[in-house]
Amino acid sequence: MATTTSTPTTEAPPEPPSGRRRGGVLPWLGVAVPGRRTYRVWQRNRDVFFQLWRAELMPPLVEPVIMFVALGLGLGTYVELTGDTEYIQYLGPGVLAMFPMFASVFESLFGAYFRMDQHGTYAAILSTPARPEEIIAGDAAWAATRGAINAALILVVMVALTPVYGLIESPLALLTIPAAFVLGAVLGSLGLAYTSQARSISQLTYFFSLFVLPMFWFSGGFFPLESLPGWATAVAWFTPLLHAVELNRGLVTGDIGWAHLGHLAWLVAVFFPAFWLALWTMRRRLVE
Amino acid sequence: MPAMIEAHGLVKTFGDFRAVDGIDFRVEAGEFFGMLGPNGAGKTSTIRMISCVVPITAGALQVDGLDVRYEDRAIKARLGVVPQDDNLDQDLSVRKNLEVYARYYDVPKRLARERIDEGLELMQLQDRADERISALSGGMKRRLVVARALVNEPRLLILDEPTTGLDPQARHLVWRKLRLLRERGVTILLTTHYMDEAEHLCDRLIVMDHGRALDDGRPRTLIERYVGRDVLELHLNDEERARVRAYLDPRLGESARVEQIEDVTYVYGLGQEHAREVEELVGDHYRVIDRRANLEDVFLTLTGRALVE
Ligand SMILES: Nc1ncnc2c1ncn2[C@@H]1O[C@H](COP(=O)(O)OP(=O)(O)O)[C@@H](O)[C@H]1O
Ligand SMILES: [Mg+2]
Numbered sequence: 001m002a003t004t005t006s007t008p009t010t011e012a013p014p015e016p017p018s019g020r021r022r023g024g025v026l027p028w029l030g031v032a033v034p035g036r037r038t039y040r041v042w043q044r045n046r047d048v049f050f051q052l053w054r055a056e057l058m059p060p061l062v063e064p065v066i067m068f069v070a071l072g073l074g075l076g077t078y079v080e081l082t083g084d085t086e087y088i089q090y091l092g093p094g095v096l097a098m099f100p101m102f103a104s105v106f107e108s109l110f111g112a113y114f115r116m117d118q119h120g121t122y123a124a125i126l127s128t129p130a131r132p133e134e135i136i137a138g139d140a141a142w143a144a145t146r147g148a149i150n151a152a153l154i155l156v157v158m159v160a161l162t163p164v165y166g167l168i169e170s171p172l173a174l175l176t177i178p179a180a181f182v183l184g185a186v187l188g189s190l191g192l193a194y195t196s197q198a199r200s201i202s203q204l205t206y207f208f209s210l211f212v213l214p215m216f217w218f219s220g221g222f223f224p225l226e227s228l229p230g231w232a233t234a235v236a237w238f239t240p241l242l243h244a245v246e247l248n249r250g251l252v253t254g255d256i257g258w259a260h261l262g263h264l265a266w267l268v269a270v271f272f273p274a275f276w277l278a279l280w281t282m283r284r285r286l287v288e
Numbered sequence: 289m290p291a292m293i294e295a296h297g298l299v300k301t302f303g304d305f306r307a308v309d310g311i312d313f314r315v316e317a318g319e320f321f322g323m324l325g326p327n328g329a330g331k332t333s334t335i336r337m338i339s340c341v342v343p344i345t346a347g348a349l350q351v352d353g354l355d356v357r358y359e360d361r362a363i364k365a366r367l368g369v370v371p372q373d374d375n376l377d378q379d380l381s382v383r384k385n386l387e388v389y390a391r392y393y394d395v396p397k398r399l400a401r402e403r404i405d406e407g408l409e410l411m412q413l414q415d416r417a418d419e420r421i422s423a424l425s426g427g428m429k430r431r432l433v434v435a436r437a438l439v440n441e442p443r444l445l446i447l448d449e450p451t452t453g454l455d456p457q458a459r460h461l462v463w464r465k466l467r468l469l470r471e472r473g474v475t476i477l478l479t480t481h482y483m484d485e486a487e488h489l490c491d492r493l494i495v496m497d498h499g500r501a502l503d504d505g506r507p508r509t510l511i512e513r514y515v516g517r518d519v520l521e522l523h524l525n526d527e528e529r530a531r532v533r534a535y536l537d538p539r540l541g542e543s544a545r546v547e548q549i550e551d552v553t554y555v556y557g558l559g560q561e562h563a564r565e566v567e568e569l570v571g572d573h574y575r576v577i578d579r580r581a582n583l584e585d586v587f588l589t590l591t592g593r594a595l596v597e
Contacts (some may be wrong), residue, residue, distance in 0.1 A: 022343065022357050040391045047388060048379045120375025126341050127369035128392035128440075129361045287342055288302065 023287070024131060031279040034137035037130040041138020042145070044125075045111075049146075060103065060153040064095050068161065071222070092167045093248035094221020096154055096176045097183060100147035101241055104184030105212050107143040108191025109204045115139070116195065122286060132286045136192060136279050143188025144181045151180035170254025179251065182267050183244040187212075189274035196282040215241040243267050290353045292317045292444055292475045293338060297347035300333045300499075307333040309499035310347065315477060317443075320470045322490030323479040324583060326595050330499040331479035332372055335448050338477070339369050352443060365393060368437030372448040374429045376421045376436070382408070383417040386436055393440040400439065407435035411465060427458025434465065445469060447478045451485060463489060481595050483583035495587060502590045507583055514589045515581040516543070520555040520563050523575040529553060532569055536562070549588055556585070 024032030049056060072088025079087040115121035125135050155176060158167045194207045218225065218232065219241040225233045236242050243263040250260035293315040300308040308330040315321040323331045336342045338351055340360035349356045351363045377385050383404060390400035408414045411431040416424065424432065430450060437445060447466070451459040466489060470476055480486050486493050487507045494504040503510060511517075524532060536546060536555065544557040555566075567576045587595045 023360055037392060043391060044377075044388050047384065048377065051379050051384075119378060120371070120373055121377065123341075123371060123373075124375040124377075124389075125392060127339050127364065127367070127371070128389065129364045129394075130392050131360070 024133075029276065029280075031276065031283055032131055032133045034131070034133040034279070037128075037134040038137040038141060040130060041125060041135050042141045044121075045138065045142035046145070057153070060099060060150045061157060063099055064154045064157050067091070067095055068165075072165070086165065088165050089167060091221070092158060093176075093252045094219060094245050096151055096158070096173075096248045096252065097180065097241060097244040098216055098219070098221055099154055100150040100180035100184060101187055101212070101216070101244070103150040104143040104147035104180075104188045105191050105208070107146045108139065108188040109195055109207060110201070111143075112139050112192055112195045113198060113201060113204060116282075116285070126286065132283045133279050135286070136282045137275075140185060140188045140192055140275060140278055143191065144184035147184025147188075148177050148181040151177045168252060170252065172251045172254050172256065175251045176248050179244060179247050179264070182264070182271070183240055186240045186267055186271045186274050189271065189278040192278040193274070193281045196278070196285040215239045218242075219245045221245045240267060240270060289317055291315060291350070292319070292352055293321075293477065294350045295334075295347065296349075298334065298337065298344060298349055299346035300330070300337060300342070301345045306499050308337070308345075311494070311496070311499075311501040313494050313501060313504055315475065317475050318473060320466075320476045320478070320489055320491045322486040322493035323477070323496055324481070324483065324486040324493050324587070324595070325479075325496035326481050326587075326593070328498070329481075329496040331496060332448055333499075334496075335369075335446055335477070335479060339367055339446060340364050365440065366443045368440065368442035368445045370430075370433050370437050370445070370447040370450055372452070374433055376429060376432060378421050381418050381420060382413060382424070382432060385421070385432065386439055389436050390439040395439060403439055403441070404435075407438045410438075410468070411435040412461070425458070427454050427461060430454060430458070430462055431465065434462070438469075442474070444475045444477065447476065449479055449481070451480070451482070459485075483587070483595055487583050493583075495583075495590060497587075497591050502587075510586050511581050511583065513586075515585040516557040517581060518558070518563075519579055519581045519585055520558055520566060521577040521579060522553040522555065522566070522570070523551070523577075524553060524570065528570055532566055535565065535569055547588060547592070549592065549594065554585065554588065556581070556589070 021027075026032065068088055068091065072086075072091050076087030076091075081087060081090060122135055126132065155173065162168045191207065195204065198204055218228070218236045219239065220236070221241075225236055225242075243266045247260050247263040247267075250256040291314045293313070295311060295313050297310045297312060298308055299306065299310055311334070323334065325331055333342075337344045337349060337356065340356050340363050344356060352366055354363050356363060377388065380388065386404040386407065387400060390404065395403065405414070408417055411434055413428060413432055413435065416428065421429065434447070434450070450466070451462050454462065463485070466476060466478070478485075478489065490507060492504065492506055493510075495502040495510070503513075505513070522529075522532065532553070533546070536558075539562055540546065540558075544555065547554045547556070563578050567573060567578075570576050584595055587593070
C-alpha cells in the first residue's frame with residue numbers, strides 16, 4: 001500500500017521505566033492504591049450535593065421524627081423494657097445508624113450507578129489524571145460522608161427532643177457522627193462493588209431487599225436480639241449494622257466499655273476487604 | 289522532533305472481537321490529524337487507548353514520547369479529551385463544570401479562574417457562565433466540552449466526532465474554533481465520519497474501516513491517488529444506465545473506471561468531453577452531477593461502501 005511521509009519508524013518501544021507498573025496496579029492486589037485525587041472526586045460529589053442541599057436536607061430531619069413518633073410514642077407505649085428505659089430511648093442509637101446506612105447505601109447504589117452509566121461522570125473523570133481507583137475511593141468516601149451528614153442532622157433532632165424524652169445521655173453521642181462515617185465506608189464499598197455488577201437500575205433494588213432491609217430489622221435497633229433463636233443472632237453478628245448500633249448504644253448512653261471498641265474494630269476490619277472488593281470489581285467495569 | 293502520537297501494530301480486542309486490528313500511524317506536533325471512518329471502524333477504541341482510559345491489547349503506543357502502558361498519569365495531564373457523548377455535570381453550572389474539572393489537574397484556583405474565563409470567551413460562552421447545563425443548546429454543550437478540555441492547557445487535543453448531531457450553523461462555529469486552536473499551536477486529533485469535516489479541517493488523515501487503516505495522507509493527496517480530480521455521479525434508472533454503460537464502457541480506457549454503489553453510478557477519471565456526452569444521453573441534468581472528487585469517493589473506492597449509511 002502506498003504510504004506518505006508518515007511511515008512510522010520501526011524502533012522498538014522503550015523499556016518500562018523502573019518501578020512503573022501498568023496503571024499503577026500492584027500485582028498482589030490487582031488494583032492501584034488510590035492517591036490524592038480521591039479528594040478531587042469527593043469534592044466533586046460534595047459540590048453537587050451542596051448545589052441541591054435544600055432538597056437533600058429535608059429527609060434526614062423528617063424521617064427520624066416520624067419514626068420516633070410512630071414507634072417511640074405509638075408502638076412504644078405497648079412495649080415493656082427491663083429497667084426504667086423508655087422504648088423511644090431504646091430506639092435512639094438504632095435510628096442514628098439506620099438512616100445514615102440508607103444514605104450511604106443509596107449513594108453507592110443509585111448515585112454511583114447514575115454517575116457510572118447514565119451521566120458519564122466516571123467517563124469524564126477517567127480522561128483526567130485521576131485513576132479508576134481514585135474515582136471509586138472518592139465515591140466510597142462520599143457515601144461515608146453522606147452517612148455522617150445524615151447522622152449529624154439526626155443528632156440535632158435528637159438533641160432537640162432530649163429535654164422531653166431523654167434521648168441523649170452523654171456528650172460522647174457526638175462520636176456517632178464518625179461512627180456513621182465508618183459504617184458508611186463499609187456499606188458504601190459493598191454497595192459500589194454490587195453496583196459494578198449491575199446492568200440495569202432495577203437490579204440495584206436486590207441489594208436493598210436481600211441485604212439492607214434484613215439488616216435494618218435484625219440489627220438490634222428495634223428489639224434486643226436475645227429474643228431470637230441462636231442462629232439468627234449468629235447471622236446478625238456478621239452484618240455491619242449490628243455493630244454500628246451497639247457502638248452507638250454505648251456512645252449515646254455514655255455506658256461505654258471494651259465491647260464497644262470490639263464493635264468498632266469489627267467495622268474497621270471489615271472495611272479493608274470490602275474496600276478492596278469495590279476497587280477490584282469497579283475497576284474491571286470501568287477499564288474494559 | 290519526536291512525534292506527538294506514534295502507534296505501531298496497535299490492537300484492541302474485546303473478547304475475540306478485534307475492534308482495532310493492528311494500525312500504524314504517526315501524528316506530528318502541531319498537526320491537525322483526522323481519523324475518518326464509518327461507525328464501528330474502531331476510532332473511539334483507538335482514542336480511548338491514546339488517552340490511557342483503556343489498556344492496549346498489543347502493539348506499541350507512545351504519546352508525546354511517553355509509553356501509554358506506564359505513563360498514564362503524565363500523558364493524561366497533557367491531553368484534553370472531547371468525548372463522543374457529552375458528559376457534563378448536569379447539576380452544576382457552566383463555570384462550576386470547568387472549576388471541578390480544573391481540580392482534577394491540580395490547576396491552582398486563581399490560574400484556573402483565568403483559564404476558565406479565557407476558555408469561555410474563546411468558545412463564546414461567557415454570557416452563559418452561570419447557567420445550568422440543561423439550558424444550553426447542543427452546539428453550546430459541545431463548545432463547553434471543548435472549553436473543559438482546555439483547562440489544563442493540553443499539548444494534544446483529542447475530539448471524538450465533535451460535530452455529530454449538530455445543525456450546520458453549530459457545526460461551522462465548532463470548526464472555526466478548532467481552526468483557531470490549531471493556529472495557536474495545539475496539536476489536534478479528530479475522529480469523524482463526515483468526509484467534509486475531515487477535508488475541511490485536517491492537514492493529514494488516516495482512513496479506517498473494520499479496525500484497519502486503509503491508507504493515510506493529505507486529503508487532496510488521497511483523493512488524487514484513488515479517484516482523480518473529478519467525478520461524474522449518475523442517478524439513473526435501469527434503462528438509462530444500460531444506455532450510458534453502452535456508451536461509456538468502450539471509452540473508459542486506462543485511467544477511468546465505473547463503480548455502481550446501490551442505485552448510484554460513479555464514473556472516475558473521465559475526460560470532460562465524455563461527461564458532456566453522458567449528459568446529452570440522459571437528458572436530465574439534475575441526475576448527472578459533474579463534481580470535484582472528495583474523501584467519500586476515496587472511501588467508496590477503498591471499500592465499496594458509503595461512509596454514512
Ligand atoms: N466495550 C466494548 N465491548 C465490546 N465491543 C466493543 C466495545 N467498545 C467497542 N466495541 C466494538 O468495537 C467496534 C469499534 O467500536 P468503536 O471504536 O466505538 O468504533 P467507532 O468509534 O469508529 O464507531 C464496534 O464494533 C463496537 O461494537
Ligand atoms: Mg466512536
